[in-house]
Amino acid sequence: MAQRHRDTAYAPQAGPPAVVLDGAPAGPAPLGALSAGEVVSGYLHEQASTFLRALSQSAQGDDDGAAAGLLLRRSARRIGATLHTYGTLTDPGWADPLRTELGWLSSALAHEHQHAARLARLLSALHRLASEPDPQARDGDHPDDSDDPAPAPTKGSAAGTQGPLAVGAARAGALLERQLTLARTRAHSAALQSLGSSRFHAVADAVAVLASEVPLAAAADAPATVRLPPLAEAAHRRLAEAAAALPLARAGHPYNADAVRAALGPELTSDLQDTPWHRARTLLRLSRYAAEVCPPDEPYFEGAAGSRDTGENLRDRLKDAARLLERHREAAESANAVAAAARTPRIAPATAYALGVLHADQRQEVEAARFAFARLWQRTPLPQPTTATVPGSR
Amino acid sequence: MAQRHRDTAYAPQAGPPAVVLDGAPAGPAPLGALSAGEVVSGYLHEQASTFLRALSQSAQGDDDGAAAGLLLRRSARRIGATLHTYGTLTDPGWADPLRTELGWLSSALAHEHQHAARLARLLSALHRLASEPDPQARDGDHPDDSDDPAPAPTKGSAAGTQGPLAVGAARAGALLERQLTLARTRAHSAALQSLGSSRFHAVADAVAVLASEVPLAAAADAPATVRLPPLAEAAHRRLAEAAAALPLARAGHPYNADAVRAALGPELTSDLQDTPWHRARTLLRLSRYAAEVCPPDEPYFEGAAGSRDTGENLRDRLKDAARLLERHREAAESANAVAAAARTPRIAPATAYALGVLHADQRQEVEAARFAFARLWQRTPLPQPTTATVPGSR
Numbered sequence: 084m085a086q087r088h089r090d091t092a093y094a095p096q097a098g099p100p101a102v103v104l105d106g107a108p109a110g111p112a113p114l115g116a117l118s119a120g121e122v123v124s125g126y127l128h129e130q131a132s133t134f135l136r137a138l139s140q141s142a143q144g145d146d147d148g149a150a151a152g153l154l155l156r157r158s159a160r161r162i163g164a165t166l167h168t169y170g171t172l173t174d175p176g177w178a179d180p181l182r183t184e185l186g187w188l189s190s191a192l193a194h195e196h197q198h199a200a201r202l203a204r205l206l207s208a209l210h211r212l213a214s215e216p217d218p219q220a221r222d223g224d225h226p227d228d229s230d231d232p233a234p235a236p237t238k239g240s241a242a243g244t245q246g247p248l249a250v251g252a253a254r255a256g257a258l259l260e261r262q263l264t265l266a267r268t269r270a271h272s273a274a275l276q277s278l279g280s281s282r283f284h285a286v287a288d289a290v291a292v293l294a295s296e297v298p299l300a301a302a303a304d305a306p307a308t309v310r311l312p313p314l315a316e317a318a319h320r321r322l323a324e325a326a327a328a329l330p331l332a333r334a335g336h337p338y339n340a341d342a343v344r345a346a347l348g349p350e351l352t353s354d355l356q357d358t359p360w361h362r363a364r365t366l367l368r369l370s371r372y373a374a375e376v377c378p379p380d381e382p383y384f385e386g387a388a389g390s391r392d393t394g395e396n397l398r399d400r401l402k403d404a405a406r407l408l409e410r411h412r413e414a415a416e417s418a419n420a421v422a423a424a425a426r427t428p429r430i431a432p433a434t435a436y437a438l439g440v441l442h443a444d445q446r447q448e449v450e451a452a453r454f455a456f457a458r459l460w461q462r463t464p465l466p467q468p469t470t471a472t473v474p475g476s477r
Numbered sequence: 478m479a480q481r482h483r484d485t486a487y488a489p490q491a492g493p494p495a496v497v498l499d500g501a502p503a504g505p506a507p508l509g510a511l512s513a514g515e516v517v518s519g520y521l522h523e524q525a526s527t528f529l530r531a532l533s534q535s536a537q538g539d540d541d542g543a544a545a546g547l548l549l550r551r552s553a554r555r556i557g558a559t560l561h562t563y564g565t566l567t568d569p570g571w572a573d574p575l576r577t578e579l580g581w582l583s584s585a586l587a588h589e590h591q592h593a594a595r596l597a598r599l600l601s602a603l604h605r606l607a608s609e610p611d612p613q614a615r616d617g618d619h620p621d622d623s624d625d626p627a628p629a630p631t632k633g634s635a636a637g638t639q640g641p642l643a644v645g646a647a648r649a650g651a652l653l654e655r656q657l658t659l660a661r662t663r664a665h666s667a668a669l670q671s672l673g674s675s676r677f678h679a680v681a682d683a684v685a686v687l688a689s690e691v692p693l694a695a696a697a698d699a700p701a702t703v704r705l706p707p708l709a710e711a712a713h714r715r716l717a718e719a720a721a722a723l724p725l726a727r728a729g730h731p732y733n734a735d736a737v738r739a740a741l742g743p744e745l746t747s748d749l750q751d752t753p754w755h756r757a758r759t760l761l762r763l764s765r766y767a768a769e770v771c772p773p774d775e776p777y778f779e780g781a782a783g784s785r786d787t788g789e790n791l792r793d794r795l796k797d798a799a800r801l802l803e804r805h806r807e808a809a810e811s812a813n814a815v816a817a818a819a820r821t822p823r824i825a826p827a828t829a830y831a832l833g834v835l836h837a838d839q840r841q842e843v844e845a846a847r848f849a850f851a852r853l854w855q856r857t858p859l860p861q862p863t864t865a866t867v868p869g870s871r
Binding site: 251435 | 603605606607608640641642643645646731732734737738740741742743744816819820824825826827828829830831832833834835836837838841842844845848849
């Protein structure tokens with residue numbers, strides 16, 4: 084079952100294309116006989132190169148610019164996460180400020196995309212809510228758990244018979260489109276401003292340093308097999324602890340109605356409820372990126388009690404889990420956008436009604452994402468290596 | 478596994494109390510060597526006696542009156558169902574009109590209770606939607622799938638901090654309370670009027686005939702073991718066919734979002750979507766009552782290919798299935814009541830918003846009931862007896 088790791092040296096240039104679409108190395112990167120600093124430097128070089136390449140493309144046209152923006156955010160997140168997880172291996176006086184600046188940058192660049200995605204999600208949901216399914220014809224097709232494709236219009240759809248509900252739905256859609264397009268435009272201007280700022284140029288300069296030489300600490304001289312696994316393990320453990328604190332048993336019970344509970348509660352109630360899940364999402368991301376540097380199919384992980392999974396398998400499932408918590412965040416933030424739209428003065432009752440239905444629908448999506456995550460996570464907890472069985476751990 | 482049926486004669490007076498709370502005989506009623514007419518008459522005698530006893534109590538105080546009203550409706554439904562399923566055994570010129578009148582009566586008596594139950598359900602849901610759960614403290618408790626108990630107020634509940642959403646929820650509650658209390662009061666008057674009408678007295682007279690002697694057809698002279706199973710089987714088959722036509726594969730997939738799809742659709746969309754489920758509910762009821770007359774642990778059912786269940790077990794699960802489809806109906810009708818309230822002219826946007834959330838919540842309950850039914854039904858299809866293996870079937 085367990086995939087043997089190859090004893091080849093870490094060689095980003097020699098292997099398959101080092102950067103694939105999602106920014107992760109295409110194959111596992113065995114630690115071999117390299118030092119911890121060499122492995123971390125190799126990973127950071129790669130990400131820094133992606134960042135700089137994306138930067139030079141980001142000034143181009145709309146589509147290319149958007150793709151470049153995505154790569155820019157992805158590599159910025161990976162560099163920041165690596166400086167965080169493997170922070171003891173780099174010069175702290177240099178790494179810590181850069182990490183803060185990378186966080187600022189990826190946040191500044193993400194907003195435009197987030198507003199656009201939120202609007203698309205909400206308009207698609209409104210369309211779905213105003214459509215009539217033909218249950219007989221579609222039974223046997225399991226509804227897709229993943230992203231909502233825009234459903235094809237069915238007979239009897241809102242467009243056909245304009246009842247008062249359909250009018251409300253159309254008005255709610257127009258209101259959301261107005262508000263989220265405005266927010267998107269503002270975020271676009273802010274992103275352009277960020278990219279032209281001296282603050283951004285300082286970040287780009289620091290990343291350019293990473294692309295050639297990473298300022299390392301003395302601890303980075305130790306062998307990678309000794310130094311990296313405990314740091315990766317610490318990242319996984321923080322995630323495992325945060326996930327264990329989530330109400331997974333309840334969330335794994337379908338139709339528990341927990342997420343919608345907050346829909347008419349006091350302001351911030353749903354935020355309070357969502358926060359631990361958002362935190363797990365952040366830690367999951369750190370854990371995934373940590374595993375890209377120090378892949379979990381190393382002997383360290385094979386010694387894990389109870390885990391018979393190959394690293395590949397685990398990595399896939401962490402990616403699935405990340406996708407679900409990302410869906411959770413999108414649904415939660417979309418519900419917040421709907422609640423904000425409902426606070427617009429002087430909206431018609433029909434509009435408010437449609438927004439209420441849409442809000443509850445998005446909270447339902449929050450619940451569905453929690454359900455799917457709970458099921459996946461309870462089937463796939465992280466390997467829990469026993470430090471005693473790990474050769475060479477601190 | 479299979480419980481052997483006792484060869485005692487059918488003797489309602491000699492056995493355990495013939496009528497228990499839900500109106501079903503306490504134990505299985507083996508067909509023995511009785512004629513079909515004797516078995517059906519025995520069951521109808523019993524139900525007619527319950528009806529007449531409940532009638533004499535229904536004039537009493539509120540609580541006793543409500544309990545008597547429940548028994549009245551239950552026995553009326555069972556008599557009507559028996560005259561339907563086993564109709565070939567009774568005098569059709571007499572049974573068919575009585576069946577129609579019993580349908581009118583149980584419907585006339587049910588409305589008051591339904592409006593009250595709907596209001597309680599919606600106020601409880603509003604309370605739930607405006608409350609904040611403490612997920613950490615409650616994990617491990619699986620949420621109850623059965624009826625909603627009114628949740629205890631939690632800290633941070635809407636009563637504590639009156640935000641705009643809580644105000645909307647309170648107003649929506651007041652609006653629903655006004656409308657459903659009015660509907661309930663009207664239904665109460667209508668029920669009283671029905672009970673005093675000459676039409677009702679004619680029904681009561683016909684039921685009194687049933688309590689002493691059932692007008693039978695010639696076919697009723699045949700042995701019960703020959704005549705009853707095919708009729709009961711036909712009722713089960715109608716249910717099985719209606720259930721097989723439901724989109725159970727989709728419904729059994731959690732969070733399919735099918736039921737809420739209609740929430741902003743054209744008027745009547747959700748009714749169209751719900752109708753096949755309501756029909757299955759009616760047929761399930763007929764099937765259950767048919768099994769009370771001709772219990773499924775008879776040899777007829779034991780011969781069913783693939784079914785290793787005892788009749789007792791099957792009866793319990795049919796009851797569970799009926800409870801789920803009843804919950805489906807209540808949630809669907811509650812959602813309709815919310816939609817009707819939202820059409821009230823000049824309501825505030827905050828009220829409309831809360832009604833929208835509540836509507837989607839109730840459609841979610843519809844979906845949850847379908848999910849639970851689909852799971853139960855796919856685990857418990859009705860036994861499918863092969864006519865070839867049944868001794869003595871027509």
